[in-house]
Amino acid sequence: MSAEMIPAGSATAGTGGHGGVSAPGGPGTAGGADGEDVLLEVHDLKTYFPVLGGILRRRVGNVYAVDGVSLDIRRGETLGLVGESGCGKTTLGRTVLRLETATAGSVRFDGQDVLALQGRELKRMRGRMQLIFQDPYGSLNPRMPVLDIIGEGLLAQGVKDSRERTKRVEDSLEAVGLRRDYTRRYPHEFSGGQRQRIGIARALALRPDFIVCDEPVSALDVSIQSQILNLLVQLRHDFGFTYLFIAHNLSVVQYISDRVGVMYLGKLAELAPVAELYERPLHPYTVALLSAAPQVDPRVKRRRLVLRGDVPSPVNPPSGCHFHPRCWLRERLGNPEICSTVDPTLTVAGPGHTVACHFAERTRAEHEHLVAEGVPSGAAVPPEAAVPPAATA
Numbered sequence: 001m002s003a004e005m006i007p008a009g010s011a012t013a014g015t016g017g018h019g020g021v022s023a024p025g026g027p028g029t030a031g032g033a034d035g036e037d038v039l040l041e042v043h044d045l046k047t048y049f050p051v052l053g054g055i056l057r058r059r060v061g062n063v064y065a066v067d068g069v070s071l072d073i074r075r076g077e078t079l080g081l082v083g084e085s086g087c088g089k090t091t092l093g094r095t096v097l098r099l100e101t102a103t104a105g106s107v108r109f110d111g112q113d114v115l116a117l118q119g120r121e122l123k124r125m126r127g128r129m130q131l132i133f134q135d136p137y138g139s140l141n142p143r144m145p146v147l148d149i150i151g152e153g154l155l156a157q158g159v160k161d162s163r164e165r166t167k168r169v170e171d172s173l174e175a176v177g178l179r180r181d182y183t184r185r186y187p188h189e190f191s192g193g194q195r196q197r198i199g200i201a202r203a204l205a206l207r208p209d210f211i212v213c214d215e216p217v218s219a220l221d222v223s224i225q226s227q228i229l230n231l232l233v234q235l236r237h238d239f240g241f242t243y244l245f246i247a248h249n250l251s252v253v254q255y256i257s258d259r260v261g262v263m264y265l266g267k268l269a270e271l272a273p274v275a276e277l278y279e280r281p282l283h284p285y286t287v288a289l290l291s292a293a294p295q296v297d298p299r300v301k302r303r304r305l306v307l308r309g310d311v312p313s314p315v316n317p318p319s320g321c322h323f324h325p326r327c328w329l330r331e332r333l334g335n336p337e338i339c340s341t342v343d344p345t346l347t348v349a350g351p352g353h354t355v356a357c358h359f360a361e362r363t364r365a366e367h368e369h370l371v372a373e374g375v376p377s378g379a380a381v382p383p384e385a386a387v388p389p390a391a392t393a
């Protein structure tokens, strides 16, 4: 099955800097004038973690983990999120779910202000928004049988009748391709793939609308990855789930997503429908990530692009465009001052395609010239940007 078999979404997204920028058609579009059925609206979201110092452990700085992200996710859509390690993908997902405290911004879910919810309303909302973890073993309590692992969420959501709970656990196991009588087994009795199925069943049992899948296949063997991906696609089809799908692996994201957002140092660099992003990337960082991805089609020639240096620290992000110290396009353009002084806002570059670069219209031509000239040797794309083998979907 190819990514093209999944209808490409067309919802909107944007990112703000410290000042905050609303993307075109961004916040407030839920069931709005354009008729889009938006389930999740994130507006100028910021999550800063404190950096403590001195004997008194005072706050001496911030980790700008998520630094002004705005995006919408339509009901039934899968939005992929990629970017190097530490760019804020997990923090974004966890903040949306209220597992991290937002510093600023807003999250609306089905029209409700998630960040303002309290008590019973928050609890109900938590049932509707679930998380599937990367590590299928670490996320399951080894001392609990599957019945309790999956059942405790149901109990917390008020399913007090034990027969009803057991039935819902068994139904969920069946839906993820496991036997109903696995309820009495413990996590160590399962393979990695089966354990991830249990993690998915745990989310499924609560009948959520929205699931954050945080690297759900990266800890699995390649052969198992495709099975789990297919399962997630199938469940989305059967239950109408909406996914935020976080991954390093561009092939995996391409396979499962309708649209893809690329994050760099706490911000969205680019967001577009999946085919558009992979065929016509406009942000120099996206171009670099894609150039590092293994090519499935040997006829397609791609040169690996050089990104200079390491990812800067989110404690002290570069001025202007966060990507400027590593940007190949800036270098080709003679290091224009604006790149290091003005934070580029996400701007519309085509239908559903937004990009945060002052010179996005130059990316394509300059990349072609670069490839024609030959990429300098000796440097390499940082290991985090290198993409593991494609999922054999």
Ligand SMILES: Nc1ncnc2c1ncn2[C@@H]1O[C@H](COP(=O)(O)OP(=O)(O)OP(=O)(O)O)[C@@H](O)[C@H]1O
Binding pocket: 049, 050, 063, 064, 065, 083, 084, 085, 086, 087, 088, 089, 090, 091, 092, 248, 314
């Ligand atoms: N609880 C925390 N306290 C302080 N800093 C944190 C905390 N959680 C995350 N960070 C920092 O925030 C930044 C973003 O982390 P995050 O885990 O969101 O990145 P990521 O894109 O998910 O990375 P990876 O691909 O490695 O999972 C990192 O610099 C990380 O060290």
Ligand code: SF4
Binding pocket: 283, 284, 285, 321, 322, 323, 324, 325, 327, 328, 329, 330, 339, 344, 356, 357, 358, 359, 360
């Ligand atoms: S704004 Fe400048 S530094 Fe940033 S991505 Fe564009 S060309 Fe590169």
Ligand SMILES: [Mg+2]
Binding pocket: 089, 090, 091, 214
């Ligand atoms: Mg992460």
